[in-house]
Amino acid sequence: MVKEELKKLIADKNARIGVIGLGYVGLPLIVEFALKGYETVGFEVDEKKVGTLNAGESHIVDVPSENVRKVFDANKFHATTDFSELNGCDVIIICVPTPLRKTKDPDMSYILAAGEQIKKYARRGQLVILESTTYPGTTDEVLQPMIEEAGLKLDEDFLLAFSPERVDPGNPQFQTHNITKVVGGVGKDSTEVAAQLYAEIVGDVHAVSSARVAEACKLWENTFRASISEWRTKWQRFATR
Numbered sequence: 001m002v003k004e005e006l007k008k009l010i011a012d013k014n015a016r017i018g019v020i021g022l023g024y025v026g027l028p029l030i031v032e033f034a035l036k037g038y039e040t041v042g043f044e045v046d047e048k049k050v051g052t053l054n055a056g057e058s059h060i061v062d063v064p065s066e067n068v069r070k071v072f073d074a075n076k077f078h079a080t081t082d083f084s085e086l087n088g089c090d091v092i093i094i095c096v097p098t099p100l101r102k103t104k105d106p107d108m109s110y111i112l113a114a115g116e117q118i119k120k121y122a123r124r125g126q127l128v129i130l131e132s133t134t135y136p137g138t139t140d141e142v143l144q145p146m147i148e149e150a151g152l153k154l155d156e157d158f159l160l161a162f163s164p165e166r167v168d169p170g171n172p173q174f175q176t177h178n179i180t181k182v183v184g185g186v187g188k189d190s191t192e193v194a195a196q197l198y199a200e201i202v203g204d205v206h207a208v209s210s211a212r213v214a215e216a217c218k219l220w221e222n223t224f225r226a227s228i229s230e231w232r233t234k235w236q237r238f239a240t241r
């Protein structure tokens with residue numbers, strides 16, 4: 001069963017982990033897995049970032065270059081623009097941008113591009129996780145059918161989950177390892193295996209009932225943060241009058 005196979009690979013630190021998109025979210029995440037001893041591959045469309053990362057230099061403030069060098073020298077991390085390496089990954093985590101369009105709806109083109117690459121190189125036995133902020137339903141309505149087009153069946157051949165990135169870049173108190181990770185799978189097996197994976201690098205993992213709940217959770221958090229900052233601005237204006 002794909003669940004048991006992946007659980008063993010993760011527990012034995014033999015799972016090879018691929019991260020698509022090495023920005024503020026993807027780079028800290030992949031380095032954290034590499035520092036824990038997992039073999040990792042970072043997929044990027046920006047050749048310049050690939051070059052500097054493979055030279056041991058970080059472009060993200062929260063990730064010291066020293067850590068990039070350490071995992072690169074230990075053969076636990078390399079970056080690439082060659083997406084055919086996705087086929088060798090047991091876990092694939094998508095961390096691509098989802099900016100808002102002028103019309104305020106999310107630009108899904110980056111998730112779709114990542115999904116196309118996954119579909120192209122998919123094989124039996126992979127766990128795919130989406131971390132990009134998006135609307136509830138993206139994981140099971142958009143990504144699941146794309147992977148199924150490769151002739152694979154959920155639970156029998158692959159697992160699929162959503163886990164929102166909740167990082168606050170530049171905040172020295174809360175970083176990848178000590179921010180509670182919310183995980184929701186498209187099905188129980190996916191939730192279980194994705195939660196096991198994140199427990200390797202994060203102190204507290206909170207499993208929820210579905211990918212949609214995890215997607216909605218992130219939107220609630222962003223809405224809360226936005227309204228708090230709006231109220232803070234209003235209060236500051238009032239207090240300085």
Ligand SMILES: NC(=O)c1ccc[n+]([C@@H]2O[C@H](COP(=O)([O-])OP(=O)(O)OC[C@H]3O[C@@H](n4cnc5c(N)ncnc54)[C@H](O)[C@@H]3O)[C@@H](O)[C@H]2O)c1
Binds near residue numbers: 024095
């Ligand atoms: N930065 C944050 O504070 C933060 C916090 C929580 C959630 N998020 C969410 O996480 C997601 C990623 O955000 P980010 O801040 O890391 O973005 P980012 O722009 O810093 O990094 C994204 C990276 O993905 C690369 N990329 C784009 N398309 C690609 C593709 N098809 N294949 C491979 N790489 C590709 C880009 O070149 C870039 O390096 C977004 O959905 C964002 O909303 C961000």
